[in-house]
Amino acid sequence: MEKSPHNFPSGLVGLVADDHDLIRKSIAKALLKLGFSEIIECHNGRDAKTILDSQVVDLVICDLDLNFISGFEVLDHLRNLDTGSDTPFMIVTGAADKDDIVKAANKGAEEYMVKPFTPEELEAKIIKMLNQYHTPGPILGRLREAERMLIAGKFVEAEAALDELAKLKDTPRVRHLQAVALVKRHKTAEATALLQANIKSTPNFLKNFVTLANIYIEAKDYKNAIHALTLELEMNPKQPLRQIKLANMLLKEGNAHAAIEHYRLALLENNKNPEALYGMGMAYAMAENLEKSIYYFKRYRRNHPKDSRPLKAIVQFAEKTGQLRVAEVALIDEKKSHPERLDTYLILAEFYFKHEKEELAYSTLEGAIKRKPDFTQAHVAMAQYYLQQKDPDSAVRVYQRYANISKDPLAFMLLAQLYLQLKKYAQAMATLHQGMDHKLDLQKVFPLLMISTFRTKQMGKAWYIRERMKQLNPKEEIPAPIAEIDQLLLARRRVKRGFKKVS
Template sequence: MDQLPFKPSEIRVLVGDEHDLMRKSIERVLERIGVVQYVDAHHGRDVRRMIQAEAFDLYILDLYYSDTDGFDILQMIRNKDIQSDTPIIAITGEANRDDIVKAIDLGANDYLLKPFQPEELEKKIITVLTQYHSPGPVVKLIRKAEQLIHSGDYAPALSIIEKILQRKADHPTAEYLKALILYKDSQVDLAIAKLQANIKKYPEYLKNYKTLSDLYIEQGRQEEAVDALTKELEANPKQLLRQIKVANIHLKLGQNMKAIEHLRLALLENNKNPEALYGMGVAYAKENNLEKSIYYFKRLRRQYPDNSKPLEAIVKFCQAIHKEKLAEMVLRDEKKGHPQRVDTYRILAKLYLSEGKEEEGLATLEEAVQKNPSNLSAYQMLAKHFVDQGELDSASGVFDRYIAITKDHEGYLYQTEIYLQAKNYAQAISAIHNGMAASSDHGKLLKLLCICTLKTQQLAKGYFIQKRMFKLGHKDPTIVAKHRELKNLVINRRESRRPKKSAS
């Protein structure tokens, strides 16, 4: 380990996999190497969010997630403005040669098939990190500049870039980073001018087009953004995420058929991409072609059965043209074909209730509860319906059932919120005390109790509840500010009640 060109303790890794045991086994290998800075992500959406928000030195990522496509995540990393060459080890349970080739083509540095031996992963981690940390002098300077840009240290980053350009006057990455610094430093007009000059000088360096289009979008210059994206795609049409981006702009501009053209090209690259499938559904709906719209929304649902968005979109677009019966038929078919997917019941019930079909809506929610007794969203919908009808006892009874079946003491929180909404503070306080008796975790309940006591002008009691919260480590900023105010009120009230000393 002493001969490595990197310090394991300084390496930061993102581990993405839906299986807890797999993530833990990867993290044990990292710890054995000496890597202690790692972040894990269960869902694909979490992986994407972390890639956008944070900097890493290595990605170890599964290729398959229930809510997104792992191949798109690889492309997302390689399309980043900076640090797009960070090493990636792709992990998959599929021994499909085409998938492995595709992962490598999209930028994975190496791959590993599940199940694997810890020694295999350890060897690959050391290999890709050694290769990454043994760059030439110019690449090393580029990476240092990118690190500084990521941390917002633009002046030293620019100094390094100028040093690169002194060594090598014709360097497209360095020129691009100069434009990026202008952009990050809010010098938008100068950034646009620099990017336009870069495109003329380096027409094949695609990041200039990407950043220029992003700038135009931020400024609301949609047509110019489309022009920049189109030129980028002419140079390299096999960019799924960019095809989707230009399609989304076309949708905003009402150019639905142009959007469909780009989404079709995206689906040729990945026929399971959720954004492309959803975009096709939206585009055809806007073209009043509900048959094709529903077809694409169903495809999306089939690929990602935990995703409720396609069913909600079908309802939305059917309602827009008063075809609620069609939406009902689609949802009933989905419920019949996949009775275990409880979100279908919730969406169908919402449709019924919006049409004034109370009996059908409540019956559908009861079905959802029967199918999955711990399905909180169904209970919440039932309770909300009763609250809207002014039937508070019925709404509270819904959470009595939830607590009795699930033993989940969060139910008392929802009960309390119902009573708070109705300004029935006595009942709210009663629900809070029941929750405290049933659970040792009083943090959220104490906050609600504090609100109730203050609403009923029990200032001294509210003050002491706040003190108890602070002692337990629950320091909500709004409560802290109110605490100071209450402390003064309580002191003043005590002072006013003390008998005044006689003048003698």
């Protein structure tokens, strides 16, 4: 491979994970200056993890404080991969916290940078990291070459290279990669036997447990997967992603109390981890401790205010255990504490409707509309409930008010659809024309307008609308009666001619 002036290969790929656009762009600029051929940028830990799962990179520069998954967890994930796990990793932090730096070093980060930093400081550390990585000893160099073959899908060649390397120097890492090659060739029984033997001879080589657990998970053999992960985490518990994976499997197996302990260990590493917080809520609910379940669901909601799942889960488990008042109080408390979170109103109104407290449900939806007069979902929910109560006139009034307040094209569309449902075709046509005055999409208008005119026996207008619709979208499917409108018009003309002859 061609070398750069700095003694590392050219054409490298870098991954930069930072939610601060300016810093991310400045790091990418420094990498391009050093000859990197591709820079992958992302602004949260979840995307960084996905990229590392699907693409080979030669360097990772990652902020510690990322959304969804922290920089520590991204580092854990990289170091647990079957291949490419020793890719150079630099942490970036906004605070010179020695504990964080030591923790990152213990997890396998080669370098760190404290913001703000100069381009020269960054370049010097990158050059140092890459030169060390790309000048390995002969055994390590051949191991990395075998890994590159595995990543490139050259499984047979990789297996042959690893067999040769094992003859030269048999190590736990070589045997582990041999097992990985067997997995890639779908020889899972042989891979499992090799990993089990490797664990027996070298129990502190944790990647054996990781790969073995992944084989069992893929085969949906959760009992053995739980056993392998448990052994791994007994030796190295500070792995939040692995703790969560184990907890999730324990929860699936119905072992809520064991799951709680592993979610708790994950939260010790990152007390805002969303999956661990949500898992704790689910586990405590399964253990029938609704008070603690609500506590963790609310913690999750605090960090992810746009996610409605924890509120719905509170209602679900409260209904399941007959503790309706607990759910009601939790939702009312959420609404009072955060009145701007309008999804709470919808969930509370749905809860009231379900438990036959219609007046409270309507007043809750009105509260949402008062806060946001053009809140579509509240209007839709109210209209739908009126329709369920067989009160279409009230549903019509809801949509009329929505249209008058918002002038939103969607409001006219919803009202027209309701008129059609009620077979009030003249009102539907008038509403659609109003919607067109407010820039309602013609491709949405024409099918409804065509049906309305057809049902009111305005065949000529229906034919004209059909032709306009076909011009706008030739692929639009025409309802069967309207598709035959030409024959209906022709038949009508024949009838009229017949009357003229008789006269």
